Amino acid sequence: MRSVRRSRGTLCALDSKGSGGLIFLVTITATFWSGVAIGGVAGTVNRHQRRLWFVAQIGAGGQTLAAAALTDRVLPTLPLARKSDRRLDNQMRRSDDLTNRYLGDWSAAEVGVHYTGVAGLLNLLVIIDAISRADPSNGRRKQNGQLPQGGS
């Protein structure tokens, strides 16, 4: 009887953890690819023109690498950007690089970059949280009341 209760408790804990992981997976993936869909992959995940944002985006791991590979594939097919185009952002307009490509509407690209960057940082948050939960000394400190309880 006790073993049945224990196994049921383990199952509940596993189910709870699995659902939490599923929430992370769905939320972060949806945020990342929504950003790519809004801003276009070349204007959003672009390691040449948006280096600092790419550092944040790489937190999403394989998704960012897939999007970067898609950017490298798409970029040569895009038309050259004209500096008079009002849809370009200031950074692109200042650039003298003639190989600058038209990456789409700048406001859409900004929104897309924010979505993908936040998705990468959220993934980092989840990784750091998982590491802290896996730390055995964390549970002992919680039992001794040295750590605040969750939910705040």
Next chain:
Amino acid sequence: MTDSILASLFTSAMNISGGQRFLLMLPLCLSVAIVYKTTRCESLREVPVAALVLWVTILLGMYTVGFGLWAIFKLLV
């Protein structure tokens, strides 16, 4: 056919107006609230209410800061 539709979904950017940019902040803040509260709450049953409260708090804070900065800008210009 399906591949090309799917590819164009991710390769072409949308055209977004100023008002739509404000609206697009809602799902972004919601995802932040959901992920953060899922990491913090002990039980998953607490997550929806806690995430909703955090979402509203973030939105109110962001819109207040945005309106404040816009008001200062209008006063100075």
